[in-house]
Amino acid sequence: MTADTSPVPADHCLLYRLIRPDWVAPDGNRPKSQAFSDHPADGALSMFLSDEMEAAGKTVADLAKLWPGYRVCGITVGQVRALGQQVVRDPIEEFPGHAAVRDLTGRRSGGTRAKLAKAVKWCE
């Protein structure tokens, strides 16, 4: 899917990631690092941007409802960029605000996945 030409997301914008039940660490405090692997279809981490969701009148609860059983965690675009990630708007039909997050080196290391897993906060 081709990214649109809307403005680059601001650093303060939130990025949400859907977390499968088996991606939650045993203590429940954070996702497992493995939850931040790229999808092979597009070589990117699938996330959702709060600015587009808000513009479309959608909430985190709406996002969670679409994928029952998943939990939602969030992190700012600025934090993600500070970890060497590029955030590109990548609209999908199912829900507004979809973004593709890719590592600028072409491949996200284990350390970066672990840092993402520790930096996100549950949004519930």
Add this chain to the structure above:
Amino acid sequence: MTSVALPIGPARSGTSGATLLQTLRPLFLPRGSSVSTLLARGDRPPGWLSGVIAQLEDMGESVEFVDESALRRGVRFLAGLPEAMPEPFVAIGDDGSVGAEWECAVGHLYLTFSQAADEVYWCSPDGQEWEGLLVRSIPRLVDAIFELMADRP
């Protein structure tokens, strides 16, 4: 849905998992009496191994894609760990890779087995970290494993 028969016995020779284990096992020899009680007994796998394999099998049933080779390497690696090693939490990523993590007071160890590379990441409580390819990180990885075993209650 992906169904994978996972190995629980000794690694076969000729695989990268076996090669890594052959390199690692001698390093688990006692480093003095203070750690000797922490070490593995012969070829007995860690007590948590069958439970972890069951978790991976369940996960494999529900994900789009599992890299079977990575899964086998990961399980063989876990099976070769000392019996005193604490239980990891495992997961299968969207890319089909397999991860195993240990997080406790002495640090965070994260191993990834994937089509691209098998990697290791370590972070100590004071923020000192390193990462690299598993096969090139064996001395540091063994140190990390000893730290995790020493921290086990």
